[in-house]
Amino acid sequence: MADNEGIDLDDQTHHDQELTDSYAHLAPTDHGRQANLVLLGCSLLQLPVWGFPISYGVFQENYASSTTDLKGNISSTGIIGTTLNGIIYLSMPVLFGLFTNKYAHYRRHAGAMGIVLLVGSLVLSSFAKEVWQLILTQGVLQALGSTLLFSSSTIYLDEWFVRRKGFAYGVMLSVKSAVGAGTPLLFGYLISKLGLRNTLRIWSAIALASSAPALFLLRPRLELSRDDRRTRRLSWRFLRHPTFYVFQASNIIFSASYGMPQTYLSSFAATILRFSAFNSALVLAGLNAPSILASFWFGLLSDGKTIWPRSRPLSISMISLLSAIGACLPVFLLWGPAANPSAEGIVLVALFAAFYGFFAGGYSAIWGGIVKELRREAEYHNEPVDTALIFGLLNGGRGIGYVAGGFVGIQLLKEGAVNSSQWAYGTKYGSLILFTGIGATLGGASVILHSRRLFQSGRP
Known part of the structure; x- marks a missing residue:
């Protein structure tokens, strides 16, 4: 089988007669x-x-x-x-x-x-x-x-x-x-x-x-x-199949929502919780720190490592769902109920940064698994594939999400509160928080590809 994967050549391509001595x-x-x-x-x-x-x-x-x-x-x-x-x-x-x-x-x-x-x-x-x-x-x-x-x-x-x-x-x-x-x-x-x-x-x-x-x-x-x-x-044959589009759509939506805490969490801490400039920067650092471990862990899961011994590897769709659900729950349960410069609000925001930072921060680490999934699909259909191109397109999808999220965020701040509660939902960041949670949830939509097959198998 001709795996024309550009510069990504494995041991099988060593025997390809198109290569010179x-x-x-x-x-x-x-x-x-x-x-x-x-x-x-x-x-x-x-x-x-x-x-x-x-x-x-x-x-x-x-x-x-x-x-x-x-x-x-x-x-x-x-x-x-x-x-x-x-x-x-x-x-x-x-x-x-x-x-x-x-x-x-x-x-x-x-x-x-x-x-x-x-x-x-x-x-x-x-x-x-x-x-x-x-x-x-x-x-x-x-x-x-x-x-x-x-x-x-x-x-x-x-x-x-x-x-x-x-x-x-x-x-x-x-x-x-x-x-x-x-x-x-x-x-x-x-x-x-x-x-x-x-x-x-x-x-x-x-x-x-x-x-x-x-x-x-x-x-x-x-x-x-x-x-x-x-x-x-370059080979564009992967565009003939729905797999890429589902993963890319999930990626774009998730990225649009992911940009909200990255952009506005420090401002939320400064204006609502009355944090100093240094403590606001510390909150942003706390949002990024958990993804140090998360990126490595989700990368291993994408290579077929198991969550616990003797369990079976999760499909890449289930891994993306794990990241999405793990990201949306802290938004609704921790950031949303946090408000006012109280000890409770500070604790909730700190916990939100830790949990959201882990699960949302590890989402892009599954791209390696998505690339491998599309490669397996191409092999099944006996089609060439350029994995570097796919990785670039996934980054492009994140860019679309970021840009769209930037414009959406401005409008959401104008919309302000979603209710009159004392929680964060009742502040000017309320609509933005709600959008962040919904976008994180939809980031796991690729699970529909494997709704009948939760774990990996030999077919794409």
Whole structure:
């Protein structure tokens, strides 16, 4: 069977007669020195790529303060975070497709250009005097640099990990979660001590120091010439089947709701619970910290590991349902009933951040399992498949969700309370909280694919 999986070549493809003799002794997938170095490099790049986007809420809170010296409509700084994340995610399907195939030989150049744009945009933003300059540098240029760096580098991970793809993505996303837990505290501390502009300059230096060495750890598993890449087309046959659409729809809806706590939980803590700026940043860090373990755990589940000994592996649809239900319950049972600057409200928000952060934060770690599921389906139908392209499309779906959620969040804040209770439902965040819970629940809708088969079997 011809598994035309682009640069994701397993042991069977070694015997493919289309490969020349120079490809007969490829390094093994999933294990070995170079595979581990690629995993290390991709993990290190999570710091410069995601440190600022994940923690933008800390900067937004300071931009909106009365002490800022920026000129222009200060409320417009709210679109920087949405624009930044939106461009990063929405660009990924295109870039993953290009760097998988036609322009694969430009990956290293793209990574270097991404570093230049990323670091340069941060330095320029530290000198911004007007709001539009911040939007251009932090929202647009930084996004282009981040997505160039992330897309060109992550494809290496897809090459080197086949059977343990969920594990590899889980490790990488665990590091991303660790970045999300640590950088809000780091930024909050630096801003309080050194100010916004110096913080941006220090972060640009950190981004350069962490990204440049990581880029040298990345090596392709299979070197193909420019002509070799251009003679092969990407496979889009997976779009003929409903499986991708169901997973993608669930992914988009879940992502739209996931952006709400990421964007507004620190503001909720500051305005409703009257937290200080540092404690508000601490809440955001507490939301991201549990996903360090969750990403790794959900990644292992996606590779077929069991929840407990002697149990059978869960299908990827059931794993997504587990993440979705685990995320929606804390919204309705913990965040919704929390309000007022009381000990009870503080405890409920802390518990919400921990439980929601774990189950919602681990949702993207199941993408490795979704990719493998679509690959199995392609094998069953004797069709080629490009797994890096699918991963890029899933990231694009998350981008659609983030952007849509950004606009929805603005309207939900205008709608305000859903009732007149003393709980959080009765505050201006009430409608937003309700949307977050419903969106999390619908994130498990892919279970309809396997409604008659709850556990894995040999057929897709």
